[in-house]
Amino acid sequence: MSGQRPLLNLGPISPTPPPSYAAAHDDEEDEKDAPPKRWYHYLPLCATVIMLLAPHPSMLYVLVNYHLRILHAPHRFLLHLCITYALTFLAFSSLIAILIRDPGPVNVEKREQSAQSEDMNVLQALLTSDDEDIHTPGKWCRKCWAPKPERAHHCSHCRRCILKMDHHCAWLGYKCLGHRTYTSFLHFLLCITLLALYISVLCSSVVYFAFTNPLSIDETTPVHAMMLAFAGFMILIVIGPFVAYHAYLVSTNQTTLEHLSPFLLLRQLPKLPEAPAGQHRLSDPPLEHELSYSQRRLIREAHGHIRQYDIGWKKNWAQVLGWDRPYGWIYRIVIGGVGKGDGRNFPRNPRADDMLARLAADLVDLDKDR
Ligand SMILES: [Zn+2]
Ligand SMILES: [Zn+2]
Structure with missing residues (x-):
């Protein structure tokens, strides 16, 4: 596809489209057109993955020692194991969906069209839109040189417009959250909140047992349980208000932006x-x-x-x-x-x-x- 072809000169609008304009007309190209990510852009994502995986060795240690060796309750052990890993699996599945899905391709209907017909569509859009629409911010993106749908926004980090853009998230792969990934984002938030709540409540009960029955439990299990309960409460304090905020946004149909x-x-x-x-x-x-x-x-x-x-x-x-x-x-x-x-x-x-x-x-x- 050629990115340098001249378009109409419409006065106040930049007379030549940016080199990336043609690429911005294909949702597959949208992602390729984004600036290359540096290694440090992935550090917050690594921290998120480590945060999800880190509790599991201690959690397994507590479950085996407390439920199998002390309480001799294999059914309860299996139940807690399944719930913990099901929540972890669900959190990872929505995280992967966020990472691999395009958050909101603006020009999806043009995917199959040739470069020439793309040009014709842009010209047609320019000619059929009245001047007011072209000059109205929100109706036309001057950076992508393309019509901007309702509730779409141009992300300066991704250098493209995103349908129903919510926000650009550094923690989840340095990507935008938009129309196609926002629900997965909610799912991810809910799963890690439930996981943190579950682990902290479960481990608090082990700590309570250790205080009330100090002779029936070894020394290290309560230490692991205490650390897990503390980490779980900390995550709840940080993520909980964020979940509540997004629940409010969804209830009132607003994006973060x-x-x-x-x-x-x-x-x-x-x-x-x-x-x-x-x-x-x-x-x-x-x-x-x-x-x-x-x-x-x-x-x-x-x-x-x-x-x-x-x-x-x-x-x-x-x-x-x-x-x-x-x-x-x-x-x-x-x-x-x-x-x-x-x-x-x-x-x-x-x-x-x-x-x-x-x-x-x-x-x-x-x-x-x-
Ligand atoms: Zn744009
Ligand atoms: Zn972005």
Whole structure:
């Protein structure tokens, strides 16, 4: 594929596409187009894998010594062994899904098309989009030189747009989490939280037994159990709030980016109303640096209650957990599944448009007072 062919000159938009533009039109090429990862990018991933594997030798030692040698309870030993390894297996399966899946290819429908038809599609997109759409941030990515679907964002680390991008995660392979991997990410978080909870509760009971029956247990088993219980509680303290935060995001149908970036709302505003006494000084859509202090505060306050994609918590969860393929429940158990839909179109909160229109009018009102 050629990456240097000239396109239309559309004034303010960069007249020549970046060399990577053609490659960005194929989801298989999307990953190849990403900058090469350095060895140190994999260090956090190694730490994650070590964190998952490290407790197992001690855990086996505690299970064998406590349940087999002291309690003589092989059934309980087998049950705890199966639960521990099932949770570890599920955590690894969703981690592998996150690592090997493309988080959200923007141009998947163009995979089979030739380079020429790709060019025609880009030209067609440019010609058929009205000027407003091309110039509106969020509708067109000037770095990939391609249309940007709803809720997609350009990741500066991966140097490409990601469908329904949640965030770029350094801990899980220095990759983005997007429409196709976010559910696996939730699954991974849930599995390691449950594993940490299970190990810490189980090992706490061994420590309690050691304190109440000091003569019936050896010296090293309580030490291993105590270390495991401590590590489990530490992981719970760190990961637990993170799980709760993502549960809140899914319940209100927001991505991390949308939740942390109030000024993304500016891209969603409808056409600003004309100010009766002269023109207001805002661009359409308004840019963040044009806003006064009171306008910025208004946007921050509005961001707290305008949930554009919130369609009720049940439907929000169904959107993330949905998998409309045969045997979808197997995928959901093993890797968490994948989000419903194509990652480009999302049902909107029916009240959101009215709230955004009111916000646009309030912004213009505040601009008149400046
Ligand atoms: Zn982009
Ligand atoms: Zn990224």
